[in-house]
Amino acid sequence: MQGKHHHQPRLFVPVTLDSLVPEDNIYRQLDSALNLQFLYKETESFYGTEGQPSIDPTVFFKILLVGYLNNLQSDRKLIQFCANSLDVRWYLGYELDEALPWHSTISRTRALFGEEIFLKLFRQVLSLCVQKGMVRGKRQAVDSAFIKANASLDSLKEKEIVGDGEAWADELDSNSEFTVSQQRKNLVDKHHQWKKQAYRDMPGHSAAAKRERLEAASKEETDDNGNRIRGKYLSNHTHYSPTDPDARISVKPGKARQMNYFGQLAVDDAHHVITGATADFADQRDSQCLEKIVELATSHLEENGLKAEQILADAGYSSGEALEYLNRKELDAWIPNFGQYVPQRDGFEYNRELNRYECRKPGGKAANLEYKGERPVSKGYIKRTYRGSESDCGKCPLRAECCGAATRFKKIDDSIHKELYDAMHRKLTGNPKTARKMSRIRSKTVEPVLGTLLNFTSMRRVHTRGIEGATKHVLMAALTYNLKKYLKWVRKNPVVSKPVEKLVKKGAKMKELFSFSRYSSIINTCGKNRTIYQNKQINYLV
Known part of the structure; x- marks a missing residue:
């Protein structure tokens, strides 16, 4: 019915x-x-x-x-x-x-x-995970992801251009987020002009592509005077967002530019528990953020009586300063060298005792490239310069091939941290199986954690403004992830109560245990040959 x-x-x-x-x-x-x-x-x-x-x-x-x-x-x-x-x-x-x-x-x-309150809560949750044996501490995997800031590219304004000399010195003492020197602006404009020339013959820069862009441009918006509104090159050196001054312009390959923060994570490889989390400025390189995130993770582990021994990261974290820091901390790092690293110069051999490069090219003049000192380059690196002489290279039959048609001598630039890069290269190539193993461990440890945080724990976008708000956001997402793992671990690995543990230790068989009327059902197995039971009146599951 x-x-x-x-x-x-x-x-x-x-x-x-x-x-x-x-x-x-x-x-x-x-x-x-x-x-x-x-x-x-x-x-x-x-x-x-x-x-x-x-x-x-x-x-x-x-x-x-x-x-x-x-x-x-x-x-x-x-x-x-x-x-x-x-x-x-x-x-x-x-x-x-x-x-x-x-x-x-x-x-x-x-x-x-303050940020410190959120950090203390993160440490509290991490301590719970350590107490349950979910954290080993020995090996930490590090990675990062962009976090969308609460600001758009439409909010960008061009920094005020100040004069050189005294004005540049004043800029260093003032809020340089909103001003830029004329010299710096000229360098940025020069870089964009170089990109135009360099990409001229690449796909999308042909005559047909230009015609398509011109046709599309004819349909674009115009200002009050009838002039077409042209897109501008946007750079953190020349533009800032008054909506969120801490947000930075950044881009990933194949993605559109947007205002971001940089989320950094350190994850333990035992059960993928996050041991360190923070936010940084998105115009930083991964290698510049390594020291901060490793310091956080190692300090959290030391508070719980654990010690980190190995650091796993991708090539984005490779830099001389990062490797120097890891050596100083006596941490065993497995970080592939960045793409521009060259283990040896073709046709030249480095003489470590005399600190010079020696030409070994067949048919060459066996020139010696002497050390000429150190100099900073535009990206902030410091390089060592080795240079030959015009007397050796000028009359060499291989000069045009080796030095170029207009150059009269050979010059080689090396990083001041080349010894650290070389040591890492020898370590990775000398132990290929271990290097591949470490790479797989890094990928399966930290990348799934990042994916979960971005897609299921609200970390993809921050709705507050400022670097401190972004750090709070990352910490809350990370401690929530750890808390979910902790609750799942407790459900799967309950503690055996003492009454039942005594019976099991005495060697009581399954039939004998079931003969007691007070034992009603099997709840779970915990360890080898151990069984947890539930009493009708007393709960033996702690």
Whole structure:
């Protein structure tokens, strides 16, 4: 017979919020796993002694955790989700008839608390993972990803051009984010002109492609005077965003330019627990960020009695300064050298004792390229220069092939850290199997973690402004990821209670254990030849 439900609202319902939340609910597990009481003392200095009471600090961070767990990026949607969820209300400690904090309260409190509060919460979660044996500490994999900033390219403004000399010195002491010297602007313009010439014969730069662009340009917008609005080259040297001055223009191959921050992660290879997380400026190279993220990870591990021994990273983290830092810290690094590295010069041999290059080309004049000193280059590197003489190279039959048609002598530039690059090259080529193994470990350790954070933990975009807000965002996403792994680990690896453990240690067989009427069912297996049982009255699962 077909049934039909008749709903009649009741004035009084004899039910509690606690009875509506299942025992195995994730928020019950979260509430028992993470104790946030320490936040009262840590956040006390951010408040005065008078005025209206603020939002409870523990409630604030619980709301943030709910947002990152459910991939909710908007504070409005987050509060709406919390208000409509019975289990979240139970977790926050708000009854059905209580109003939750306003969404703007979440935004203001996030800006109020310092970065150090978020970092302490991250360390608290990491300590839980260490206590459960989820972190080994020996090997750390490092990688990065762009995080979309809360600013657009349309907000960019050109930096004010100041004169040279005294004005340049004044710029160094002032806010240089909004000014640029005439010399620097000329260098940027010169670089863009060089790109035009260099890419002239490449696909997309042919005459047909130019005609297509001209036809498309005829349909583009014009200004009030009828002049076509042309696209401009955008550079961090010449432009800034007044909306978010800390955001930087950056681009990945095959992607459009946008305003970004740089998220950096260090992940332990044992169970993929994040040991370090931070945000940096997007115009930095990976190698410039290595020291900061490694320092964070190693300090967090040392706080928990662990020590990092190996660092795995891709070629983007390769630089002389980075390798020098890792050597100083006595860390075993496996980082491929960057693409421009040349292990040896064709036809020339380096004499380490005399610090010079010697020509070994058949038919050459056996010229010696003497050391001429060190000099900085435009990208900030310092190079050593080795140069031959016109008397040796000028009359050499291989001069045009070796030096060029217009140059009268051979010159070789080396990095001042060439010894470090050479040592890494010998290490990787001398141990190819180990190098491939380390590369695979790095890929399967840190890259899936980054993908999860970007796609399922709200880290793809930051909705606050400023580098501090971006760092808080990365820390919250990272600690939420660790917390989810921790809860999953606890469910799969419960602790054996002492009554059952004693029976198992005595060698009790399965039939004997089942003969006790108080043992009702097998819950899980934990370790070799051990079984966890559940009592009808007493829960043996800790």
